[in-house]
Amino acid sequence: MRGRGHRAGRAARKRRQKQESVVQSVSLCHELQYVRLMKFLHQRGFTSTLLQPALFTDTGRGLQAVKSIKPGQLLISLPESCLLTTSTVLDSYLGHYIKSWKPRPSPLLALCVFLVCERHLGEASDWFPYIDVLPAAYTCPAYFTDDVVAVLPSGARRRASEQREAVRELHSLNQNFFRSLQPLLSQPVDEVLTCEALRWAWCSVNTRSVFMSHPSNDSLSGQDVYALAPFLDLLNHRPDVQVKASFNDVTRCYEIRSVSGTLRYQQAFINYGSHDTQRLMLEYGFVAPCNPNSVVYVDADLLCDVLRGDRSLDQKIKFLKENNFLHNLTVSSEGAGWRLMTALRLLSLPQTLYHLWKAVLLGQVLCEEREEWSVQTAKTLCQRLLQDSHTALDKITNLLRQCDQPVREQLDVVESLRQEERCILGSCLELLEGPPRQPDELLSCAPDVDAVS
Structure with a gap:
């Protein structure tokens, strides 16, 4: 499953407010738009x-259990006829235009x-x-304003900019294809297939589709794994829930089976x-509270x-890149990640001791002085990231005083991200400032003038 959202945008849940101790709910099944949806699906x-x-x-x-759902019970079974896939599109009035268009x-x-x-x-x-x-709109980065993108963490900022650019390119590079569809439209194509309309559709597919592999088609190019699943896509995400989800080739239904069950x-x-x-946040436009998978990323920049005081830093960074050790450097509430600490231990080595890198990768700890340097550097990184989080939260507070509702919803998501980041970094710093590790064996390494002091 790729995501959800309510009509005004998923961020309107006001994640900045404290989670209520008692969750209340109001049924939507009698509202006209849901009556029409259920009639459409029943047909x-x-x-x-x-x-x-x-x-x-x-x-x-979201979706509420009308009856208690037992562990292992089928939660939902949506017939293939209810799924919106490329087969749906190719069988529609668009099929002829798509099949005849080159490039595919x-x-x-x-x-x-x-x-x-x-x-x-x-x-x-x-x-x-x-x-x-x-x-009607989404709170993933394709919708973010420049001000909202600016208060994201640096890595997320780059990916958000890439997402926005991907949507713009999808629109600009397919203008001729769009114009070929003019006979199908009652208005000029430039007024229908706008960049804003394509952004809405792109987010609808990217955040709400389920994974469903389709046979290759001569009319389309690239991997086809999307399926929009009405009603089923109202199910929200929770990190501690387990389900089994897939398309059943026997029943020809997309099925979700509950592992733990749900109370009435x-x-x-x-x-x-x-x-x-x-x-x-990047893929689905929301932040899940109490996410055990949450980390804070440490960028190479x-x-x-x-470490800019190290005269041999360029060579060391090149060494880490060649060995794929500058990606997924993280800290969590449980401390600095293994990849980060390993990278720091490798960075503490002078070039004369690069022959020790395999031992470091196997988990052996350097001499006390270099291990202490590695831990201290991790603390410095956390402090810098924490300061960046505080600065971003101050900017968000100021922006919230003067923005309209759509931007407020975007800021709510980013603020939740930054608040969680602040908590993780605080917990990590506490652990790093605790008693040092007492290894069974230290690698022998002599001081070197190249090492960072």
């Missing part, structure tokens, strides 16, 4: 007796164009009951995967800035 063979759409005080829109469109582009065209049709669209319950009237959750907070 396609779907029946749901266990779940109903509801609004929850802690997560916003990607599956993602085909789905995005279909969503935009169907939304353009309004109530005349066969898929209107589904499109009507999709969020409680929200039913699924798990999108063991994603850290940054990944959830920060590492170089902290």
